[in-house]
Amino acid sequence: MGRAIVITSGKGGVGKTTTTCNLGAAIAQLGMSVVLIDADIGLRNLDVVMGLENRIVYHVVDVVQRKCTAQKALIKDRRLDNLWLLPASQTDDKDAVTPDDMRKLVGELKVIYDYVLIDCPAGIEQGFKNAIAGADEAVVVATPEVSSIRDADRVVGLLAAQDIPTRLIVNRISAHLVKKGDMLSQADVIEILALELIGAVPLDEHVVASTNKGMPAVLEGKSLAAREFSRIARRMIGLETEAVRETGGGWFSRLGRALGLSSATAA
Amino acid sequence: MWNMFRGKPSSREVAKGRLHLVLAHDRVGLEGGKLQEMRREIAAVISRYVPIDLDAVEVQIETRSRATELRVSSPLPARGGG
Numbered sequence: 001m002g003r004a005i006v007i008t009s010g011k012g013g014v015g016k017t018t019t020t021c022n023l024g025a026a027i028a029q030l031g032m033s034v035v036l037i038d039a040d041i042g043l044r045n046l047d048v049v050m051g052l053e054n055r056i057v058y059h060v061v062d063v064v065q066r067k068c069t070a071q072k073a074l075i076k077d078r079r080l081d082n083l084w085l086l087p088a089s090q091t092d093d094k095d096a097v098t099p100d101d102m103r104k105l106v107g108e109l110k111v112i113y114d115y116v117l118i119d120c121p122a123g124i125e126q127g128f129k130n131a132i133a134g135a136d137e138a139v140v141v142a143t144p145e146v147s148s149i150r151d152a153d154r155v156v157g158l159l160a161a162q163d164i165p166t167r168l169i170v171n172r173i174s175a176h177l178v179k180k181g182d183m184l185s186q187a188d189v190i191e192i193l194a195l196e197l198i199g200a201v202p203l204d205e206h207v208v209a210s211t212n213k214g215m216p217a218v219l220e221g222k223s224l225a226a227r228e229f230s231r232i233a234r235r236m237i238g239l240e241t242e243a244v245r246e247t248g249g250g251w252f253s254r255l256g257r258a259l260g261l262s263s264a265t266a267a
Numbered sequence: 268m269w270n271m272f273r274g275k276p277s278s279r280e281v282a283k284g285r286l287h288l289v290l291a292h293d294r295v296g297l298e299g300g301k302l303q304e305m306r307r308e309i310a311a312v313i314s315r316y317v318p319i320d321l322d323a324v325e326v327q328i329e330t331r332s333r334a335t336e337l338r339v340s341s342p343l344p345a346r347g348g349g
C-alpha cells in the first residue's frame with residue numbers, strides 16, 4: 001500500500017507546485033513509483049511545470065465522473081521510468097469533485113503506486129478540502145514571510161483537526177538575507193509553526209529557468225534547490241535520517257550561538 | 268534581539284514579533300473588537316470585588332509553540348490605600 005502526501009500552504013505562489021514536481025521526480029529517481037495529482041481544478045498548473053501539457057487527453061474530473069479509468073488518464077513522464085501525472089481539468093468548477101471522490105481515487109492509486117503526491121490549490125475552501133481528503137500525511141510549504149507563515153499556521157490547524165500528520169518545508173530561503181537580519185531563518189519558522197522540518201530549499205534562480213523549460217530542477221543537475229529537493233525525497237522515503245542542516249548559518253552562526261551572541265547579528 | 272551595530276531591531280526580529288501577535292489572535296479566532304469587549308467584561312467582574320481603575324486592566328493573548336494563553340493584568344490597590 002502506497003502513501004498519499006498532500007503538498008499545501010494556504011497562500012499561493014510559495015512553491016507547492018514546484019515542490020510537488022521536484023519531489024515527485026526525485027522520489028521516482030530513487031526507484032519508487034509516483035503519481036502526481038493536480039488538485040487545482042480550474043487552474044491547472046502542474047502539467048506545465050512538469051512540461052507535460054501537450055500530452056493531456058483526460059483529467060481528474062473525467063476520472064471522477066467515470067468517463068475514463070484513472071489508469072487511462074495518467075500521463076507517463078518519459079524522462080523517468082515510474083512517474084505519472086494526473087492533470088486537473090482547466091474548465092470545470094472546483095465542486096466538480098468532492099472529498100469523497102478524492103478519497104476513493106487516491107485510495108485506488110495507492111494500491112498500485114508507492115507514492116501519491118497531491119498538489120493542493122491555494123486557499124482553505126473546497127479545493128483544499130478535496131486535496132487533503134485522501135492524504136495520509138501533509139507537507140506544508142511556507143516561505144520565510146509573515147503572510148505565508150500566517151496562512152501556513154491556519155492550514156496547520158485545519159490539518160491537525162483532521163489528524164493528518166504534517167511536516168514543514170521552508171522554501172525560498174536566502175542565506176544572504178538571513179545573515180543580514182532581513183529574513184526569518186528556518187529556525188524562526190520552525191519555532192513559530194512548531195512543526196517538524198523536512199527540508200529548507202534555498203531561493204535559487206535555477207528553479208525559475210527549469211520552470212521555464214518544463215523540466216524538474218532535480219532532473220537538470222546539481223543546483224542548490226535540486227540538491228535539497230533530492231535530500232527531502234530521501235528523507236521522505238526514509239533513506240536519509242540525518243537531521244536537517246541549518247542553511248544561512250555556517251560556522252560563524254554556530255560559533256555565535258555557542259557563545260550566546262545575538263542571533264540577529266550572528267545568524 | 269537587537270542588532271548591536273544599529274541599535275534597532277532587524278526586520279527579521281520585527282517580523283517575528285508581528286507573527287507571534289497575529290498568530291495568537293488567529294489561533295483563538297478573537298478579532299480586536301471581541302477582545303476589547305472581553306477586556307471590559309473582565310474589568311467589570313474584577314471591580315465587583317476590588318476597587319480598580321477599569322481602564323488599567325489589560326488582556327493579552329500570547330503564543331509559544333502551539334500553546335496559546337490569555338494573560339489578564341490589572342493593578343490592584345493596596346487595602347486602605349486606594
Ligand SMILES: Nc1ncnc2c1ncn2[C@@H]1O[C@H](COP(=O)(O)OP(=O)(O)O)[C@@H](O)[C@H]1O
Pocket residue numbers: 009011012013014015016017018019171172173201202203204205207208211225
Ligand atoms: N526555491 C525557489 N527558488 C526560486 N524560485 C522559486 C522557488 N520555489 C518556487 N519558485 C518560483 O516561485 C513561483 C511560485 O511557485 P509555485 O510552485 O507555482 O507556487 P504555488 O504552487 O504555491 O502557487 C514560481 O515562479 C516558481 O518558479
Ligand SMILES: [Mg+2]
Pocket residue numbers: 016017018040045120121
Ligand atoms: Mg500551484
